[in-house]
Amino acid sequence: MADRSLRRWLPAIVAPIVVIGGALAVPLTAGAAGVPPEKSAQEVLELVGSNEVTALSGTVVQTSELGLPDLSGALSGTGTGGDSASSALELLTGSHTARVYLDEAQGARVQILDSMAERDIIAGPDGVWFYDSSEDTATHLALPDDPTGSAGTDGSQSDATDTVPTPAALAEHFLDAIEPSTAVSVDNTSVVAGRSAYDLVLTPDSADTLIAAVTIAVDSETGLPLSVAVTAKGQSAAAFSVAFSDISFDTPDASLFSFTPPAGATVDEQLPHAYSLSTSANGEHDSHLGDLAKNVTVTGDAWASIVELPVGDLAAGASEESADPSGSASSLLDAATEKVDGGRVLSTSLLNVLLTDDGRILAGSVPVALLQAAAAD
Amino acid sequence: MSDSPVSDSTLSASTAPGETASVRARPPRGLGLALLASELAILFRRTRTIAMLAALAAVPILIAVAVRVSSSGSSGRGPAFIDQITQNGLFVGVAGLILCIPLFLPLTVGVAAGDTIAGEASHGTLRYLLVAPAGRVRLLIVKFLGTVAFCIAAPLVVVLAGTVIGAILFPLGNVTLLSGDTVSISESLGRALLMSAYVSVSLIGLSAIGLFISTLTDTPVGAMAATIVISVAAQVVGSLDQLAWLHPWLFSYHWLGVVDMLRQPILWSSFGDNAILQLGYVIVFGALAYSRFVTKSILS
Known part of the structure; x- marks a missing residue:
């Protein structure tokens, strides 16, 4: 009798194992078919x-x-x-x-x-x-x-x-x-x-x-x-x-x-050459970036290169943004950055950004110390 | 066939004796189709089921009337769907469906699924059903299919009621999808039915859980409450970032993926992922329910 009862509980034990096992195994074995021929790095x-x-x-x-x-x-x-x-x-x-x-x-x-x-x-x-x-x-x-x-x-x-x-x-x-x-x-x-x-x-x-x-x-x-x-x-x-x-x-x-804006949507028309004339916030932002591109300097080797944006342009943009009534941009900046010698730093595992006190911005996939050294140069 | 489904005048409790299917006149033979037909007839003629479907239908109707009466303030609060209702009545059904997903639909499915076995047990009718050559496995399958039928009917009622009230109160027009593309009225009706089907599939996992819980107890209210609590608990867990690793395993994980049916092209992989997830729940809890039910000693 106990045997029979046990046998009837078998599905309840097997089903979860099969389902969970299947869910875990399918992604792993999906590519088991067809291993491509070996290639060298150059060939790849x-x-x-x-x-x-x-x-x-x-x-x-x-x-x-x-x-x-x-x-x-x-x-x-x-x-x-x-x-x-x-x-x-x-x-x-x-x-x-x-x-x-x-x-x-x-x-x-x-x-x-x-x-x-x-x-x-x-x-x-x-x-x-x-x-x-x-x-x-x-x-x-x-x-x-x-x-x-x-x-x-x-x-x-x-x-x-x-x-x-x-x-x-x-x-x-x-x-x-x-x-x-x-x-x-x-x-x-x-x-x-x-x-x-x-x-x-x-x-x-x-x-x-x-x-x-x-x-x-x-x-x-x-x-x-x-x-x-x-x-x-x-x-x-x-x-x-x-x-x-x-x-x-x-x-x-x-x-x-092909896209037709839906009826009732707010449509904003922009001309690619009209940025400098545009009075919208976006237009100004983009024109800033356009000017910035001319003044960017890059130092250092490929992987450890540091991009430096000069004083002025972006700081002006940033102050404009922080003048915006909600003040959200500046609070966002404060939340994301921490204070270091010579400015504030936005630190991530891949990229560090240094905002110096004199308004320059240095960014690179390098330790903060290198950014500070580059800023001091 | 069920010649005389017992009259069920009481809406309120499931405990009123004699409310449900007490005695099926002739025990059905064959494939169990007759048993299924009788189960469906009893389920959908039951006052409780009709009341639940009516309550579901009231949700989109309330939305539509509320928006119609206070059509002044259409500022961007709440989901974008509600804003669009005033421009297009076809959104009423969709908005109603999405509002019903987190609570109302799981609630009604919990009631329907929790009652399946425990309801018969509490009325003392389970014994008679099993005396008949129906067999426990077949009864379990029929009960589950009855719950699935409810899972199909419930979202369908919401969509249909919403579409009808929307057509009455608001202008109809081409529908804007999330992708910004516009589709015709007929295609948008097809999409609404597809969303209804998506939600039906979404609820099947929960109904399998409810069926299993229903085999555990002779108290239908307990099984219903437990099923509903599980549905709420799953969604609470699903909102905790700390348990992100667990989220893909929750039966409610894809519930709000129903809006993927409103993208252009339709995100079919969302439908498929949801169906596979729900199938997993049906297999696991179906097996649990089987094992529990065939080993259960039926005393009532």
């Missing part, structure tokens, strides 16, 4: 160079463990008005999922999937649209009038596709920086988004940088980088990573690249 680099993917659709997951203080409370107050600084900071904390559609012939679309909301960037034949569903606002950046027509369109579209935050775009940035001071190796093969990939590991030789390694998973068939993970020194988990969670190389539907 060539594979990346030969990548000719022109169209794809997929889901990109971005995670950050930068050790930034939790700013969600401070950020929620600055949500309106499209404050570019706070949205950039928001992307640096926590994780985000985005759907990406790319077609070199037609354009690009990125959908940042927020909970109960969505932000869309659509770069298509009729310019670049930005749509925010929580605010129900659409911003349109028209293409410059270009007599050569199609050539201009193509140019701006590839610009737009380059700015899409895919692993490929980020990988290009790191691969461009390869030089003798970087050790490149192929670690092993891995499975990303259900595809087998070579793990290309870039290890900076420099002792001055905060970056321990950059791991790029390269699709073994197409050479497309499928994920990029940046590890900071002293951390085992990636401090910043961008990876496809699923990907398809079919051409996305053309209707995705």
